[in-house]
Amino acid sequence: MLTAFYMFRLYATTFLGNFRGTEKQSGHLHESPPAITIPLIILAILAVIAGFVGIPEVFAKNSNALEHFLHPVFAGGSEGSESIPASTEWMLMGVSTVLALAMVLYALSRFSKKPELAEPTGFGKWMRDKFYVDEIYDALIVRPINALADFFDSIVEKRMIDGLVNGTGRLVQYGSRQLRYLQSGQVGAYVLLMVVGIVILFVVQLFLRK
Amino acid sequence: MVPVLLIGIPLLAGLIGFSLKNAAAKSWALFASLLVLGVSLTGICLPKNSKQLLFSTEWMGTLGSRFAVSLDGTGQILCLLTALAFPVIFISTWKEEYKKANNFFSLMLLSQTGLLGVFLAGDALLFYFFWELALIPVYFLASQWGGEKRIAATFKFFIYTFLGSLMMLIGILYIYFHTRDHSFALSAFYQAHMQIPAETQSWLFWLIFLAFAVKMPIFPFHTWQPDTYEQSPSAVTMVLSGVMVKMGVFGVLRWLAPVLPMGTYMWGDTVSALCIIGMIYASLIAMRQDDLKRLVAYSSIAHMGLMCLAIFATTEAGIQGVMIQMFNHGINIIGLWIVVYLIEKQFKTRKISELGGIAAKAPVLTTMLVIITLANIALPLTNAFIGEFLMFSGVYSSKATSYNVVFTVCAAVTIILSAVYMLNMVQRVFYGPVNGRTENAVDIRTNEKMVLGFLVILIIVIGVYPEPLFRLTQGAVDSLLAKMYVKP
Numbered sequence: 001m002l003t004a005f006y007m008f009r010l011y012a013t014t015f016l017g018n019f020r021g022t023e024k025q026s027g028h029l030h031e032s033p034p035a036i037t038i039p040l041i042i043l044a045i046l047a048v049i050a051g052f053v054g055i056p057e058v059f060a061k062n063s064n065a066l067e068h069f070l071h072p073v074f075a076g077g078s079e080g081s082e083s084i085p086a087s088t089e090w091m092l093m094g095v096s097t098v099l100a101l102a103m104v105l106y107a108l109s110r111f112s113k114k115p116e117l118a119e120p121t122g123f124g125k126w127m128r129d130k131f132y133v134d135e136i137y138d139a140l141i142v143r144p145i146n147a148l149a150d151f152f153d154s155i156v157e158k159r160m161i162d163g164l165v166n167g168t169g170r171l172v173q174y175g176s177r178q179l180r181y182l183q184s185g186q187v188g189a190y191v192l193l194m195v196v197g198i199v200i201l202f203v204v205q206l207f208l209r210k
Numbered sequence: 211m212v213p214v215l216l217i218g219i220p221l222l223a224g225l226i227g228f229s230l231k232n233a234a235a236k237s238w239a240l241f242a243s244l245l246v247l248g249v250s251l252t253g254i255c256l257p258k259n260s261k262q263l264l265f266s267t268e269w270m271g272t273l274g275s276r277f278a279v280s281l282d283g284t285g286q287i288l289c290l291l292t293a294l295a296f297p298v299i300f301i302s303t304w305k306e307e308y309k310k311a312n313n314f315f316s317l318m319l320l321s322q323t324g325l326l327g328v329f330l331a332g333d334a335l336l337f338y339f340f341w342e343l344a345l346i347p348v349y350f351l352a353s354q355w356g357g358e359k360r361i362a363a364t365f366k367f368f369i370y371t372f373l374g375s376l377m378m379l380i381g382i383l384y385i386y387f388h389t390r391d392h393s394f395a396l397s398a399f400y401q402a403h404m405q406i407p408a409e410t411q412s413w414l415f416w417l418i419f420l421a422f423a424v425k426m427p428i429f430p431f432h433t434w435q436p437d438t439y440e441q442s443p444s445a446v447t448m449v450l451s452g453v454m455v456k457m458g459v460f461g462v463l464r465w466l467a468p469v470l471p472m473g474t475y476m477w478g479d480t481v482s483a484l485c486i487i488g489m490i491y492a493s494l495i496a497m498r499q500d501d502l503k504r505l506v507a508y509s510s511i512a513h514m515g516l517m518c519l520a521i522f523a524t525t526e527a528g529i530q531g532v533m534i535q536m537f538n539h540g541i542n543i544i545g546l547w548i549v550v551y552l553i554e555k556q557f558k559t560r561k562i563s564e565l566g567g568i569a570a571k572a573p574v575l576t577t578m579l580v581i582i583t584l585a586n587i588a589l590p591l592t593n594a595f596i597g598e599f600l601m602f603s604g605v606y607s608s609k610a611t612s613y614n615v616v617f618t619v620c621a622a623v624t625i626i627l628s629a630v631y632m633l634n635m636v637q638r639v640f641y642g643p644v645n646g647r648t649e650n651a652v653d654i655r656t657n658e659k660m661v662l663g664f665l666v667i668l669i670i671v672i673g674v675y676p677e678p679l680f681r682l683t684q685g686a687v688d689s690l691l692a693k694m695y696v697k698p
Contacts, residue, residue, distance in 0.1 A: 149494035157495055162433045165366070 004100040008107035016112035212253040213279035213330045214265050216289060217323055219246050224319030232311040236300070239315035243296035246322065250293035253281050258685060270335070274386075274393040278332035283686030287533055287679065288329040288453075288460055291540045295452045296322050302548045302661040303445045306555075308355060321347040321449060328457050334382045334394040337465060338375070341421075344454060345371055352442040363434075363441035370434040374421035381417035385469065399469045400693055408472045415473030418466050419481070425458030426514045428481070429488025439507040444551035447503070451510050452544040456536045459517050463532070467521060468693035478522040478610050485522075486620045489515035493627035497634070502550045502560040505635060506543065509586065512624050513539055519621060520601035523611070524694050526687060528604020533683040535597025538585075538672060542594060545582040545665040549575065552654055553639070557647050562635060567644030571651035576640045578662040583636055585669045587629045593672035598625070609696075 019026045031037070120128045129135075182193075223242030227235055256262055269277035281289065296318070308314040324344025331337035345368070353364040382394075388405045389398040403411065424431045439447045467474045489512045496508035517535055520528035552575060553568070554560050569576040585592035588599075606618040644651075654662070672679065691697040 145494065146497070149498045152491055153495045153498045156491075157433070161430050165370070165433050169366075169369070 001096070001099045001103050005103040005107050008104045009111050012108050012111035013115035016108070017115060211262050211265065212249060212256065213263065213281050215249045216246060216253070216281075216293075216326045216330060217279065219249065220319040220322040220326065224316045224323060227312055227316035227319060230312045235312040235315040236304070239319055240297060240300045242319055243293070243300060243322070246326070247293040247297055250286075250289050254286055254290060254682065266332070269333075273335070274389075274391070274395075275335040276333055276395065277336060278395060279327075279330040279336070280332045281330060282689075283683045284460065284463055284533055284690075285329045287537050287682055288456055289326055291456065291537050292322060292325045292329065292453050295448065295540060295544055298544060298548075298661055298665070299445050299448045299452075301657055303551065304657050305655075306443075306445070308443075310354075314351065314355060317347040317351050318445065318449070321351070321454075325449075325453055325457065329460060332396045334386065334396070334399055334465070336394070338379055338382060341375060341378075341457065341461075344457065345375070348442075348446060348450065348454070351446045352438060355443045355446070357441040357443075359437075360441045363437040367434045367438040370424055370431070371421075374424035374431075377417045378421035381414055384414060384417070396464075399465070403470055403472065406470070408476070411470045411473035412476050415466070415470050415477055418470070419462070419477075422458040422461040422466060423518075425461070426455055426518055427458070427511060428515065428518055429484050429491055429511070432488065432492070432511050435511060436504045436507040439510075440501065440503045444547060444554070448544050448547045451507070451547065452540045455510065455514055456540060459514070459521070459532060459536055462518065462521050463529070463690060467524070468690055471694050474522070474524075474694070475610060478524075479613060482519050482522050482611060482613070482617055485515040485519040486617060488512070489519075489621060489624045490627070493624045493631065496631045497627065499631075500562050502553065502562060502635070502639070505562070505631065506546050506550060509546075509628060509631065510539075510543055512628065513543075513586075516598065516601055516621060516624070519617065520604050523605045523608035523614070523617075524691065524696050525604040525608050525610075526691060526697070527600045527607065529687045529690060530680065530683060531597045531600025531602075531604055533687065534672075534676060534679050535594065535601060537679065538593040538597050538669075541665055541668050541672075542582055542585045545578070545662060545669075546586060548658070548662060548665075549579045549582065552658060556651065559647065562638050564645070565639045565648055566642040567640070567648050568651050569640040570644070571648070572653040574659055575654045575662075578659075578666055579640065580636060581666045581669060582662075583632045585673070587632050588625060591670065591673045593669045593676070595673060596676045 019029070032040075126132070182189075219242055223238065223245075227238055227242075230238055253263060263281040265280070266276055266278040269275055300315075300318075321344055324340050324342075324347065327340025328337060328344060331340055349364055349368050352367065353360055356364065385399055385402050385406070386392065386394055389395075389402045390405075391398070406414065420431070424434070427435050439451060442450065492508045492511035492515065496505050496512065499505040499508060513535075517532045517539070520532045520535075550560065553565065557565060559565065581592075585594050588594040588597075602618060602622065605621065606614055608614040608617075611617065688697060
């Protein structure tokens, strides 16, 4: 029923009624090339034939080619669905055909003259904007991942890890620059350092060793 | 004889190359690399137990080190990759003009010597020797012919990898002193863990693993890589990412996991966690890169992380996947680098934001790139799918860890991320509106079509029929798992 409605709304707004483009565009209207029309014709014929493949029991006994087609797939499942009485089948077919036809007529009469829709509000707007699934997805997944990636790229990678690596290099260079001052060339300073070293060694020998 | 030729040809050709005229050097290098490829293919055609695949002679007798080289399954697949990569690189960058071209091509051949040596060595000292031999030419190549910030980048690269290598040397020496008859032979190293208690193996593991972790690279030892890839000349970047990072994976497969099985099991979870952090981390960073070279660099970190993860799962499927994926990743990433190189050469920029709409002008290049991209994402029918699928199933069925499901799920997230950054790149560089830079784009030349076409054919053939690669590596997988006490 809903399918009948929106398909025929599509048909009515696109193919019926007055042309809504500019003068110039209307001059460009033409039939599609055969590369498009021929496959379409084939598909249309197949669509009609396909409808008769699964023809219900009430029209033609034992001619439903589809009914047993999937049988091998469900083998071992529910064995043989119960057959529906013919009257129920007639009723289901009748009701759905009537409803679908009603929607077709409604769609055609509503949209072939004035195809424009009023700006939807409330529930309609919610549906028009695809229930905001895209926005929710964007907020919940896309943006956090991008933010995380930016954080990794600019902070963790450049500052922390690379900073640590380059920092090691800088520390060595800085340390060497400072240690350089020890090599002053003054013999007195060297002797002093030597004596300090000897004292430290003595302390270690005397007090710290067992 | 085959392994000796594999090492000897590029070594001799490289040394001769230094004395050649600049114009002749290019053809000479291509000739030598094709010769190596021929020898490598001959090696694969020989029966597995052929005497021609082994060579051993006295080298440093007093130290217990021999010049022992052999070609087994793992070595074969990586030698084939190395042998394939160099001609591909030479042909695809054929039009590039280098200053002092003779030195450039000689150093390239010397680095090939080092790489092949690493994959062939059956002696720890020899392995270390070639490991360094592969590093030194690359240092000169990148620092002489690289980009603007090449000195800083190569210095960092050298210190990083050299620190790792020295740690590994200490580790090798420690194991050497614990071998029964003080020998550097691979077989003696495989026996040594009987004499080394578990606690010792635990820290010894890190000494050796550090070298491999830097090389692969594993988070957080990776920061040399994007800088070096960015600053190196394209041909060198292709060698580095296509072949040289595989040295790390290979090292773990041959010189770490079977040598220190206890250490490997003890640290399996830690290393796996690092791999997964690195995979997600690098994928996320790749999403935010504007420079094509850095994007591919980070993508490579993510893919290498998966290989390392699969090794530490120690399952048959996982290890098999790693071996095949090493080869596949080499092919795919060299293909990506060739495309990046062609783009940079034509448009004088690597910034994604400055490119767009190339597809309409260069349909062949675009087609090739899209196939290589799909392979990099590991879509079915491409080579990487085979490898990654095996690795994922290996990690999932791992008995070495109790977090196998968590690991698999986390690692699988990176496939989605890789699709995000790769497809995003394709979209922004090749589709969309053209701009001032890209409106006069021309398609690629015949030599470039040939090389990329060859890689694309390899991608699809291996993706559809990987059986030959399985057969090549099956023996190596079995013997590795036996040494890890997974298989009898």
